Amino acid sequence: MKEKVQKFGRFLSGMVMPNIGAFIAWGFITALFIPDGWIPNEKFGELVGPMVTYLLPTLIAYSGGKMIHGTRGGVTGAIAVFGVIVGTEVPMFLGAMIVGPLSGWVMKKVDEALDGKIPAGFEMLINNFSLGIIGLLLALFSLTAIGPMVAWAITALGNGVKVIVNAKLLPLASIIVEPAKVLFLNNAINHGVFGPLGIEQVQEVGKSIFYLIETNPGPGLGVLLACMFFSKGEERQSAPGAIIIHFFGGIHEIYFPYILMQPLLLLAVIGGGAAGVFTFQLLNAGLVGPASPGSILALSAMAPKGGLLPVLIGVAVSAAVSFAIAAAIYKMGHAKSTLEESKQTMDSLKNKPKQHNIDLIIFACDAGMGSSAMGATTLQKKLNKAGITIRVENHSIEEIPLDAKLVITHQSLQARAQERVPQAEVIAIQNFLSAPEYDQLVERFTRKV
Structure with a gap:
Protein backbone atom coordinates (compact mmCIF):
# COMPACT_ATOMS: atom_id res chain seq x y z
CA MET A 1 0.00 0.00 0.00
CA LYS A 2 2.80 2.38 0.94
CA GLU A 3 4.56 1.69 -2.38
CA LYS A 4 1.36 2.48 -4.28
CA VAL A 5 0.94 5.76 -2.41
CA GLN A 6 4.55 6.72 -3.10
CA LYS A 7 4.19 5.76 -6.76
CA PHE A 8 1.05 7.87 -7.01
CA GLY A 9 2.86 10.76 -5.34
CA ARG A 10 5.78 10.47 -7.73
CA PHE A 11 3.34 10.50 -10.64
CA LEU A 12 1.66 13.68 -9.38
CA SER A 13 5.06 15.22 -8.78
CA GLY A 14 6.13 14.26 -12.29
CA MET A 15 3.50 16.60 -13.65
CA VAL A 16 4.73 19.53 -11.57
CA MET A 17 8.51 19.16 -11.19
CA ALA A 31 6.32 38.61 -5.01
CA LEU A 32 7.81 41.60 -6.80
CA PHE A 33 5.05 43.35 -8.69
CA ILE A 34 1.64 42.86 -7.04
CA PRO A 35 0.34 45.84 -4.98
CA ASP A 36 1.67 44.28 -1.75
CA GLY A 37 4.92 43.13 -3.38
CA TRP A 38 8.49 44.29 -2.93
CA ILE A 39 8.44 46.73 -5.88
CA PRO A 40 4.79 47.16 -6.92
CA ASN A 41 4.27 47.70 -10.64
CA GLU A 42 0.77 47.69 -12.10
CA LYS A 43 1.88 46.89 -15.66
CA PHE A 44 4.19 44.00 -14.74
CA GLY A 45 1.64 42.76 -12.22
CA GLU A 46 -0.77 42.08 -15.08
CA LEU A 47 1.26 38.93 -15.80
CA VAL A 48 0.28 37.28 -12.52
CA GLY A 49 -3.34 36.44 -13.34
CA PRO A 50 -2.92 34.95 -16.83
CA MET A 51 0.11 32.91 -15.77
CA VAL A 52 -1.62 31.26 -12.82
CA THR A 53 -4.92 30.85 -14.70
CA TYR A 54 -3.69 29.65 -18.09
CA LEU A 55 0.06 28.97 -18.27
CA LEU A 56 0.67 26.84 -15.19
CA PRO A 57 -2.38 24.54 -15.53
CA THR A 58 -1.61 24.07 -19.23
CA LEU A 59 1.99 23.10 -18.47
CA ILE A 60 0.84 20.65 -15.79
CA ALA A 61 -1.73 19.07 -18.11
CA TYR A 62 0.81 18.84 -20.93
CA SER A 63 3.33 17.12 -18.65
CA GLY A 64 0.68 14.71 -17.34
CA GLY A 65 -0.40 13.74 -20.82
CA LYS A 66 3.18 13.39 -21.98
CA MET A 67 3.99 11.02 -19.12
CA ILE A 68 1.27 8.68 -20.38
CA HIS A 69 1.68 8.96 -24.15
CA GLY A 70 4.58 11.16 -25.14
CA THR A 71 4.18 14.39 -27.06
CA ARG A 72 0.81 13.38 -28.53
CA GLY A 73 -0.57 12.78 -25.05
CA GLY A 74 0.88 16.08 -23.87
CA VAL A 75 -0.68 18.10 -26.68
CA THR A 76 -4.04 16.40 -26.12
CA GLY A 77 -3.87 17.26 -22.42
CA ALA A 78 -3.03 20.89 -23.19
CA ILE A 79 -6.10 21.15 -25.42
CA ALA A 80 -8.44 19.41 -23.01
CA VAL A 81 -7.40 21.38 -19.92
CA PHE A 82 -8.94 24.55 -21.33
CA GLY A 83 -12.31 22.98 -20.66
CA VAL A 84 -11.74 23.14 -16.91
CA ILE A 85 -9.88 26.47 -17.08
CA VAL A 86 -12.74 28.38 -18.70
CA GLY A 87 -15.43 26.56 -16.71
CA THR A 88 -14.36 27.63 -13.21
CA GLU A 89 -13.34 30.75 -11.31
CA VAL A 90 -10.27 29.38 -9.49
CA PRO A 91 -6.87 28.30 -10.91
CA MET A 92 -7.34 24.74 -12.16
CA GLY A 104 -2.86 11.05 -22.53
CA TRP A 105 -4.49 7.72 -21.71
CA VAL A 106 -7.39 8.27 -24.11
CA MET A 107 -5.03 9.33 -26.91
CA LYS A 108 -2.88 6.29 -26.25
CA LYS A 109 -5.86 3.94 -26.51
CA VAL A 110 -6.97 5.58 -29.76
CA ASP A 111 -3.49 5.26 -31.25
CA GLU A 112 -3.34 1.61 -30.18
CA ALA A 113 -6.70 0.99 -31.86
CA LEU A 114 -5.43 2.59 -35.09
CA ASP A 115 -2.05 0.85 -34.95
CA GLY A 116 -1.49 -1.24 -38.07
CA LYS A 117 -4.70 -0.06 -39.73
CA ILE A 118 -3.44 3.19 -41.30
CA PRO A 119 -2.53 2.97 -45.00
CA ALA A 120 1.08 3.88 -45.72
CA GLY A 121 1.39 7.56 -46.60
CA PHE A 122 -1.68 8.61 -44.57
CA GLU A 123 -0.03 8.46 -41.15
CA MET A 124 0.48 12.19 -40.66
CA LEU A 125 -3.02 13.06 -41.86
CA ILE A 126 -4.78 10.53 -39.63
CA ASN A 127 -2.54 11.18 -36.63
CA ASN A 128 -3.15 14.93 -36.77
CA PHE A 129 -6.90 14.63 -37.25
CA SER A 130 -7.28 11.98 -34.56
CA LEU A 131 -5.44 14.17 -32.06
CA GLY A 132 -7.51 17.22 -32.97
CA ILE A 133 -10.81 15.38 -32.69
CA ILE A 134 -9.92 13.67 -29.39
CA GLY A 135 -8.65 16.98 -28.00
CA LEU A 136 -11.91 18.68 -28.99
CA LEU A 137 -14.06 15.98 -27.37
CA LEU A 138 -12.01 15.95 -24.18
CA ALA A 139 -12.13 19.75 -23.92
CA LEU A 140 -15.92 19.60 -24.10
CA PHE A 141 -16.01 16.77 -21.56
CA SER A 142 -13.72 18.73 -19.24
CA LEU A 143 -15.94 21.79 -19.48
CA THR A 144 -19.19 19.95 -18.81
CA ALA A 145 -18.10 17.18 -16.41
CA ILE A 146 -14.64 17.48 -14.88
CA GLY A 147 -14.82 21.24 -14.22
CA PRO A 148 -18.07 21.04 -12.24
CA MET A 149 -16.74 17.99 -10.37
CA VAL A 150 -13.61 19.84 -9.27
CA ALA A 151 -15.67 22.91 -8.35
CA TRP A 152 -17.88 20.69 -6.20
CA ALA A 153 -14.79 19.25 -4.48
CA ILE A 154 -13.52 22.75 -3.71
CA THR A 155 -16.89 23.71 -2.23
CA ALA A 156 -17.00 20.53 -0.16
CA LEU A 157 -13.54 21.23 1.26
CA GLY A 158 -14.58 24.74 2.18
CA ASN A 159 -17.69 23.47 3.94
CA GLY A 160 -15.58 20.94 5.85
CA VAL A 161 -13.35 23.70 7.13
CA LYS A 162 -16.39 25.73 8.20
CA VAL A 163 -17.73 22.78 10.22
CA ILE A 164 -14.45 22.47 12.10
CA VAL A 165 -14.32 26.20 12.76
CA ASN A 166 -17.90 26.26 14.03
CA ALA A 167 -17.12 23.32 16.34
CA LYS A 168 -14.32 25.37 17.99
CA LEU A 169 -11.71 22.81 16.88
CA LEU A 170 -9.61 25.23 14.87
CA PRO A 171 -6.24 23.36 15.04
CA LEU A 172 -7.93 20.36 13.41
CA ALA A 173 -8.66 22.52 10.37
CA SER A 174 -5.09 21.74 9.31
CA ILE A 175 -6.19 18.18 8.54
CA ILE A 176 -8.18 19.61 5.64
CA VAL A 177 -6.31 22.81 4.90
CA GLU A 178 -2.80 21.44 4.42
CA PRO A 179 -3.64 18.58 2.02
CA ALA A 180 -5.97 20.91 0.12
CA LYS A 181 -3.15 23.43 -0.23
CA VAL A 182 -0.90 20.79 -1.77
CA LEU A 183 -3.60 20.21 -4.38
CA PHE A 184 -3.31 23.93 -5.21
CA LEU A 185 -6.59 24.83 -3.55
CA ASN A 186 -4.87 27.25 -1.17
CA ASN A 187 -6.27 30.39 -2.78
CA ALA A 188 -9.79 28.99 -2.88
CA ILE A 189 -9.67 28.11 0.83
CA ASN A 190 -7.94 31.31 1.91
CA HIS A 191 -10.09 33.76 -0.02
CA GLY A 192 -13.26 31.71 -0.15
CA VAL A 193 -13.41 30.53 3.47
CA PHE A 194 -10.99 32.31 5.77
CA GLY A 195 -11.26 35.71 4.08
CA PRO A 196 -14.93 36.31 4.92
CA LEU A 197 -14.50 34.83 8.42
CA GLY A 198 -11.48 37.07 8.99
CA ILE A 199 -13.32 40.21 7.95
CA GLU A 200 -16.13 39.42 10.38
CA GLN A 201 -13.74 38.75 13.27
CA VAL A 202 -11.68 41.90 12.64
CA GLN A 203 -14.84 43.97 12.84
CA TYR A 211 -5.74 35.30 8.44
CA LEU A 212 -2.96 33.13 9.91
CA ILE A 213 -4.20 29.61 9.16
CA GLU A 214 -3.62 29.16 5.44
CA THR A 215 -1.00 31.90 5.06
CA ASN A 216 1.31 30.58 7.80
CA PRO A 217 4.64 29.84 6.04
CA GLY A 218 5.90 27.74 8.96
CA PRO A 219 4.77 24.25 7.85
CA GLY A 220 6.21 24.66 4.37
CA LEU A 221 9.43 26.11 5.76
CA GLY A 222 9.89 23.08 8.00
CA VAL A 223 9.49 20.67 5.10
CA LEU A 224 11.90 22.58 2.87
CA LEU A 225 14.51 22.79 5.64
CA ALA A 226 14.25 19.04 6.23
CA CYS A 227 14.55 18.50 2.49
CA MET A 228 17.67 20.65 2.36
CA PHE A 229 19.36 18.68 5.16
CA PHE A 230 18.09 15.14 4.73
CA SER A 231 16.97 14.70 1.12
CA LYS A 232 19.12 14.06 -1.93
CA GLY A 233 19.40 14.76 -5.62
CA GLU A 234 17.26 17.40 -7.32
CA GLU A 235 15.09 17.90 -4.25
CA ARG A 236 18.03 18.84 -2.06
CA GLN A 237 19.66 21.09 -4.63
CA SER A 238 16.53 23.12 -5.29
CA ALA A 239 15.37 23.43 -1.66
CA PRO A 240 17.45 26.51 -0.66
CA GLY A 241 16.04 28.61 -3.49
CA ALA A 242 12.54 27.36 -2.73
CA ILE A 243 12.96 28.41 0.91
CA ILE A 244 13.68 32.02 -0.07
CA ILE A 245 10.74 32.20 -2.47
CA HIS A 246 8.38 30.50 -0.02
CA PHE A 247 9.31 32.18 3.26
CA PHE A 248 10.13 35.69 2.07
CA GLY A 249 8.20 35.78 -1.20
CA GLY A 250 5.14 34.08 0.25
CA ILE A 251 4.66 31.74 -2.71
CA HIS A 252 3.58 28.56 -0.94
CA GLU A 253 3.03 26.70 -4.22
CA ILE A 254 6.79 26.31 -4.47
CA TYR A 255 6.91 23.58 -1.80
CA PHE A 256 3.88 21.57 -2.97
CA PRO A 257 5.87 19.43 -5.47
CA TYR A 258 8.23 18.32 -2.68
CA ILE A 259 5.26 16.88 -0.80
CA LEU A 260 3.86 15.27 -3.93
CA MET A 261 7.20 13.49 -4.32
CA GLN A 262 6.91 12.10 -0.78
CA PRO A 263 3.20 12.01 0.20
CA LEU A 264 3.99 11.08 3.82
CA LEU A 265 5.23 14.66 4.21
CA LEU A 266 1.57 15.61 4.45
CA LEU A 267 1.87 14.49 8.07
CA ALA A 268 4.60 17.09 8.56
CA VAL A 269 2.60 20.05 7.25
CA ILE A 270 -0.56 18.89 9.04
CA GLY A 271 1.36 18.58 12.32
CA GLY A 289 -5.94 42.15 7.44
CA PRO A 290 -5.16 39.40 4.93
CA ALA A 291 -1.47 38.68 4.36
CA SER A 292 -1.08 38.52 0.61
CA PRO A 293 1.07 36.73 -0.35
CA GLY A 294 1.73 34.46 2.65
CA SER A 295 5.22 35.84 3.30
CA ILE A 296 6.76 36.38 6.71
CA LEU A 297 7.14 39.99 5.61
CA ALA A 298 3.43 40.29 4.82
CA LEU A 299 2.48 38.61 8.10
CA SER A 300 4.70 41.04 9.99
CA ALA A 301 3.21 44.01 8.18
CA MET A 302 -0.36 42.88 8.98
CA ALA A 303 0.33 42.17 12.67
CA PRO A 304 -1.45 44.58 15.06
CA LYS A 305 0.56 46.99 17.18
CA GLY A 306 2.22 44.97 19.91
CA ILE A 325 8.29 15.21 11.39
CA ALA A 326 9.66 15.75 7.88
CA ALA A 327 13.22 14.93 9.00
CA ALA A 328 12.03 11.61 10.46
CA ILE A 329 10.15 10.79 7.25
CA TYR A 330 13.13 11.63 5.05
CA LYS A 331 15.50 9.56 7.18
CA MET A 332 13.15 6.61 7.21
CA GLY A 333 12.20 6.83 3.56
CA HIS A 334 15.64 7.40 2.07
CA ALA A 335 17.33 4.72 4.15
CA LYS A 336 14.84 2.14 2.87
CA SER A 337 15.08 3.42 -0.67
CA THR A 338 18.87 3.14 -0.63
CA LEU A 339 18.68 -0.45 0.60
CA GLU A 340 16.16 -1.40 -2.06
CA GLU A 341 18.26 0.23 -4.76
CA SER A 342 21.31 -1.68 -3.57
CA LYS A 343 19.44 -4.99 -3.65
CA GLN A 344 18.11 -4.25 -7.12
CA THR A 345 21.60 -3.38 -8.35
CA MET A 346 23.02 -6.60 -6.93
CA ASP A 347 20.23 -8.69 -8.44
CA SER A 348 20.66 -7.06 -11.82
CA LEU A 349 24.41 -7.69 -11.75
CA LYS A 350 23.91 -11.34 -10.81
CA ASN A 351 21.23 -11.97 -13.42
CA LYS A 352 22.43 -9.61 -16.12
CA PRO A 353 21.86 -11.22 -19.52
CA LYS A 354 24.73 -11.39 -21.92
CA GLN A 355 22.66 -9.89 -24.74
CA HIS A 356 19.57 -7.69 -24.64
CA ASN A 357 16.45 -9.00 -26.33
CA ILE A 358 14.82 -6.53 -28.69
CA ASP A 359 11.13 -6.02 -27.99
CA LEU A 360 10.81 -2.48 -29.34
CA ILE A 361 12.11 -0.78 -32.48
CA ILE A 362 12.13 3.01 -32.68
CA PHE A 363 11.76 4.91 -35.94
CA ALA A 364 13.00 8.48 -35.66
CA CYS A 365 12.79 11.53 -37.89
CA ASP A 366 12.85 15.27 -37.29
CA ALA A 367 9.18 15.69 -36.39
CA GLY A 368 8.39 12.10 -35.45
CA MET A 369 5.21 12.09 -37.53
CA GLY A 370 5.82 11.93 -41.28
CA SER A 371 8.52 9.70 -42.72
CA SER A 372 9.14 7.83 -39.46
CA ALA A 373 5.43 7.03 -39.16
CA MET A 374 5.43 5.57 -42.69
CA GLY A 375 8.53 3.55 -41.95
CA ALA A 376 7.13 2.26 -38.66
CA THR A 377 3.90 1.18 -40.36
CA THR A 378 5.75 -0.61 -43.16
CA LEU A 379 8.13 -2.49 -40.86
CA GLN A 380 5.38 -3.38 -38.37
CA LYS A 381 3.37 -5.02 -41.15
CA LYS A 382 6.40 -7.02 -42.28
CA LEU A 383 7.13 -8.18 -38.73
CA ASN A 384 3.49 -9.11 -38.11
CA LYS A 385 3.34 -11.05 -41.38
CA ALA A 386 6.43 -13.01 -40.30
CA GLY A 387 4.89 -13.76 -36.92
CA ILE A 388 7.45 -11.67 -35.03
CA THR A 389 6.02 -9.96 -31.93
CA ILE A 390 8.15 -6.82 -31.81
CA ARG A 391 6.47 -3.44 -31.34
CA VAL A 392 7.46 -0.56 -33.62
CA GLU A 393 7.03 3.09 -32.58
CA ASN A 394 7.84 6.39 -34.27
CA ARG A 420 20.67 10.88 -28.07
CA VAL A 421 21.05 7.14 -27.28
CA PRO A 422 24.73 6.21 -27.48
CA GLN A 423 24.10 2.72 -26.11
CA ALA A 424 21.57 1.83 -28.81
CA GLU A 425 22.10 0.17 -32.18
CA VAL A 426 21.31 2.79 -34.83
CA ILE A 427 20.46 1.66 -38.35
CA ALA A 428 20.65 4.37 -41.02
CA ILE A 429 18.45 4.09 -44.11
CA GLN A 430 17.79 6.18 -47.22
CA ARG A 444 17.49 -11.36 -38.52
CA PHE A 445 14.67 -11.72 -36.02
CA THR A 446 13.24 -14.78 -37.78
CA ARG A 447 16.52 -16.60 -37.14
CA LYS A 448 16.26 -15.76 -33.41
CA VAL A 449 12.68 -17.05 -33.07
Missing part, protein backbone atom coordinates in the same frame (compact mmCIF):
# COMPACT_ATOMS: atom_id res chain seq x y z
CA PRO A 18 9.39 19.63 -14.90
CA ASN A 19 7.59 22.97 -14.69
CA ILE A 20 9.09 24.17 -11.42
CA GLY A 21 10.96 26.88 -13.32
CA ALA A 22 7.64 28.32 -14.49
CA PHE A 23 6.37 28.30 -10.90
CA ILE A 24 9.51 30.12 -9.79
CA ALA A 25 9.10 32.71 -12.55
CA TRP A 26 5.47 33.27 -11.56
CA GLY A 27 6.49 33.37 -7.90
CA PHE A 28 9.05 36.09 -8.50
CA ILE A 29 6.62 38.13 -10.59
CA THR A 30 3.98 37.81 -7.87
CA PHE A 93 -4.18 22.98 -10.96
CA LEU A 94 -6.22 20.09 -9.58
CA GLY A 95 -8.27 19.92 -12.78
CA ALA A 96 -5.07 19.88 -14.82
CA MET A 97 -3.75 16.96 -12.79
CA ILE A 98 -6.89 15.02 -13.69
CA VAL A 99 -7.36 16.09 -17.31
CA GLY A 100 -3.71 15.77 -18.38
CA PRO A 101 -3.16 12.06 -17.62
CA LEU A 102 -6.73 11.20 -18.67
CA SER A 103 -6.17 12.83 -22.06
CA GLU A 204 -15.61 42.39 16.22
CA VAL A 205 -12.21 42.25 17.97
CA GLY A 206 -9.79 44.20 15.72
CA LYS A 207 -7.78 41.21 14.55
CA SER A 208 -8.35 37.68 13.26
CA ILE A 209 -6.63 34.33 13.62
CA PHE A 210 -8.26 33.21 10.37
CA GLY A 272 3.12 21.89 11.80
CA GLY A 273 -0.08 23.65 10.80
CA ALA A 274 -2.02 22.33 13.80
CA ALA A 275 0.82 23.25 16.18
CA GLY A 276 0.93 26.74 14.70
CA VAL A 277 -2.82 27.29 15.01
CA PHE A 278 -2.77 26.02 18.60
CA THR A 279 0.05 28.44 19.42
CA PHE A 280 -1.77 31.32 17.75
CA GLN A 281 -4.84 30.53 19.85
CA LEU A 282 -2.81 30.19 23.04
CA LEU A 283 -1.07 33.54 22.53
CA ASN A 284 -4.16 35.29 21.15
CA ALA A 285 -2.39 36.05 17.87
CA GLY A 286 -4.09 37.53 14.84
CA LEU A 287 -3.72 39.88 11.89
CA VAL A 288 -5.61 43.06 11.12
CA GLY A 307 1.06 41.71 18.36
CA LEU A 308 4.03 40.77 16.19
CA LEU A 309 5.78 38.48 18.72
CA PRO A 310 2.86 36.00 19.06
CA VAL A 311 2.70 35.74 15.27
CA LEU A 312 6.43 35.04 14.96
CA ILE A 313 6.34 32.49 17.78
CA GLY A 314 3.46 30.65 16.13
CA VAL A 315 5.30 30.54 12.79
CA ALA A 316 8.47 29.30 14.50
CA VAL A 317 6.60 26.56 16.40
CA SER A 318 4.86 25.33 13.26
CA ALA A 319 8.16 25.29 11.34
CA ALA A 320 9.90 23.36 14.15
CA VAL A 321 7.17 20.71 14.37
CA SER A 322 6.99 20.35 10.61
CA PHE A 323 10.78 20.08 10.38
CA ALA A 324 10.94 17.36 13.05
CA HIS A 395 9.33 9.39 -32.44
CA SER A 396 11.16 12.59 -33.17
CA ILE A 397 14.92 12.50 -32.66
CA GLU A 398 14.59 14.50 -29.45
CA GLU A 399 11.93 12.12 -28.11
CA ILE A 400 13.74 8.81 -28.65
CA PRO A 401 13.31 6.86 -25.38
CA LEU A 402 16.58 6.87 -23.48
CA ASP A 403 16.37 3.11 -22.93
CA ALA A 404 15.95 2.36 -26.65
CA LYS A 405 17.99 -0.59 -27.92
CA LEU A 406 17.36 -0.39 -31.68
CA VAL A 407 16.73 2.83 -33.60
CA ILE A 408 16.12 3.29 -37.32
CA THR A 409 16.57 6.73 -38.85
CA HIS A 410 17.61 8.50 -42.02
CA GLN A 411 21.31 8.68 -42.83
CA SER A 412 21.33 12.45 -42.33
CA LEU A 413 20.03 12.02 -38.77
CA GLN A 414 22.22 9.10 -37.71
CA ALA A 415 24.69 11.22 -35.72
CA ARG A 416 21.93 12.98 -33.79
CA ALA A 417 20.24 9.68 -32.97
CA GLN A 418 23.52 8.17 -31.80
CA GLU A 419 24.16 11.20 -29.61
CA ASN A 431 14.13 5.43 -47.94
CA PHE A 432 11.63 5.10 -45.09
CA LEU A 433 9.00 3.48 -47.32
CA SER A 434 10.98 0.72 -49.00
CA ALA A 435 14.38 0.27 -47.39
CA PRO A 436 16.11 -3.11 -47.90
CA GLU A 437 17.05 -2.99 -44.21
CA TYR A 438 13.44 -3.90 -43.35
CA ASP A 439 13.69 -7.35 -44.92
CA GLN A 440 17.14 -7.79 -43.37
CA LEU A 441 15.67 -7.09 -39.92
CA VAL A 442 12.80 -9.53 -40.52
CA GLU A 443 15.30 -12.21 -41.52
